[in-house]
Amino acid sequence: MFYIKLDSDLNITSKYNADDRLKNKYCYEISNIFEDEVSELIKGRKNYTTQIIFEHCIDFKCGIRGSGFYLSQYLYFLNSYVDKEVLSNILLKNMSKKTIQSIIEFYSTLPSKYFSLFRPLSNEVNGLILEPFTDLRDNSLIDYIVHLSVLEERVFLIRYFLNGRVKYMVVGGQFEDREYDSLIPYLFENEISDLNIQEIYVENPVINFAGDTYFGERYTEKRRIKGEEDGLMKYGYCHSFSDINNFFGKDEFNIVNFEASFNTSQYSPFIKQKGYLLFAEPMETIKELKSVGFDCICLANNHTLDFGENSLTNTLNIFKENGFYVMGAGENQKEANKIIEINYNDKKIAIFNGYWRNHHYTKYGFYSLSNRAGVNLLSGVLFHQINLYKKKNPNAIVFCFCHWGRDFEPVHKYQKYLARRLIKSGADVIVGHGSHCIQNIEVYHNKHILYGIGNCVFNSDGEYNEKNVLPYGLLIKLDIKDLTMKLYPIFINNLKNFWKPRYVFEDEFVELKNFFEEGKDINFEKDCLGNFFKIKVGT
Known part of the structure; x- marks a missing residue:
């Protein structure tokens, strides 16, 4: 596991196992998709109801399955329910490698009207209530959470508030069973190495x-x-x-x-x-x-x-x-x-x-x-x-x-x-x-x-x-x-x-x-x- 915590001016306030992530470029494949699509929204070349059509059916699990989605649906499902299998059916080209700093800067300067694309919401699909990031959502602990990567390890960018001030955190690891749902809020005010x-x-x-x-x-x-x-x-x-x-x-x-x-x-x-x-x-x-x-x-x-x-x-x-x-x-x-x-x-x-x-x-x-x-x-x-x-x-x-x-x-x-x-x-x-x-x-x-x-x-x-x-x-x-x-x-x-x-x-x-x-x-x-x-x- 690694994490990087930053203040509202993007100064690093603490880090854990993150030196390699800060020095080198990595492929944050989901973030690449988000940045491309959101940039199209900002430039007015696409809107929320633009159709995203695939040559084959994409199965997000949880009853979410299809070959066509509105752009807003597609980004939401990709953020909330993505896994390696889903992503392998979406990626059709080599994705660029980027520094973690450039990714954080992109999302930190994102106009607030686009935050909703990355806010976890409860939805009903085919009679089933879907609840991504359950406790992060239910307890209003975050402003938004962006799923940056999933192929090598799960990596998230979180914007949250602590004592009334905006904070950012990037956290990644071989997370299983949604353990990040409890791990992420723990890290808001604690360091994982600070054993009680x-x-x-x-x-x-x-x-x-x-x-x-x-x-x-x-x-x-x-x-x-x-x-x-x-x-x-x-x-x-x-x-x-x-x-x-x-x-x-x-x-x-x-x-x-x-x-x-x-x-x-x-x-x-x-x-x-x-x-x-x-x-x-x-x-x-x-x-x-x-x-x-x-x-x-x-x-x-x-x-x-x-x-x-x-x-x-x-x-x-x-x-x-x-x-x-x-x-x-x-x-x-x-x-x-x-x-x-x-x-x-x-x-x-x-x-x-x-x-x-x-x-x-x-x-x-x-x-x-x-x-x-x-x-x-x-x-x-x-x-x-x-x-x-x-x-x-x-x-x-x-x-x-x-x-x-x-x-x-x-x-x-x-x-x-x-x-x-x-x-x-x-x-x-x-x-x-x-x-x-x-x-x-x-x-x-x-x-x-x-x-x-x-x-x-x-x-x-x-x-x-x-x-x-x-x-x-x-x-x-x-x-x-x-x-x-x-x-x-x-x-x-x-x-x-x-x-x-x-x-x-x-x-x-x-x-x-x-x-x-x-x-x-x-x-x-x-x-x-x-x-x-x-x-x-x-x-």
Whole structure:
């Protein structure tokens, strides 16, 4: 990836990996087309309704297909929906090479009446709503965005406003999955190399991880209305952890994914949109999490923003005020992208916490973008910062704690895609949660991927019988001194154990051994806590 930032006078204010781009001429093939056509408009030789006719059909995907377009349509579709295949059907001649400075100067002097050609708009085509650059458009973050190139790498020119002043940025890279939609606004006020690291020094090398956790106030409220009883109602907050709290050593560092909001009101912007809105009682929750021994709260999940930004801010503040480290969400994108670095003697582990569930990205706006509060997106900024961190700290263990997948279902193909990108970026081990059930373990490039460790304490009814999935979760004990990871299985079917997880019995452990039989380099042992699987971390 490279970028160049400029002020309104086209002075370079910062740059990243851009020296070659500034010194040499490149072929910005889409920009060549735009400059030719817009110049024709300015000179009056063409107008917006001029027909652009091709000898063969051009397929822009998304239902946009034809051999003839109005000039304004053609430029808009080319800017918003172009890819290598589309461009190969359009280019009929060799394109000239230009300097990046000359391209920026052309667009910076463009009369404002032509900006609309490069402004992302929502359109309906054949009954399908098309939304290019979704969050850049929806949040009015940009004045316009020009797609300069796509053949070698995607390159964009963006005109935007910061503190009331016009700014320009050129950014390019091997972007996938529209990650530029979240990466570009991050760069408005931040540098990709400015890693937001919170250093923590420990005297014990053991770090424990717990998956999806929620004491269940929302579910208890519904059961009370139905005249049903559950563990929280009958015994209180200290009930659910009572059989497994010896796992979380008081002198060890304990991390949990917490799935709820300390809501400031009963109103939620997602009422009638989102199926489950999880609220929590703050003081009782804090008291029990402290009693168990948790040190760090991960919030990159699909319930942190259930009651809006004010409740998210309230949740963040309450955890911090009570001495917890917090990661995975924030009042802005940089805070949400915080890295927790744990140091033990000369060993260190960097923990990255991110979230993916695709419909929340476009539908609910859960993700933090630029200065919007939200959760950390498992996408562009995170990938690049993993890569940067690993280059700066080659001997550190990069641990990705990911919330992803679909409830009570096997590994989704997009989880596999993300996992591979994380490892290629520099991740050493990936531990996933979010599906509320265990999922497969995979080895990729000698790195372990635990796609789903299931629930810890999560007091819903569950769908284990309905979906025919195993009712187990995994507690993770990572030793950064000897680079081993122990996976302790727990039984988590609330309807059979009255909302109190326990360590598995021998026959249940055998069932899990069969489930993980395809996993590589997994040993199994037993200690005072019970049966566990053992994995070597790193290479």
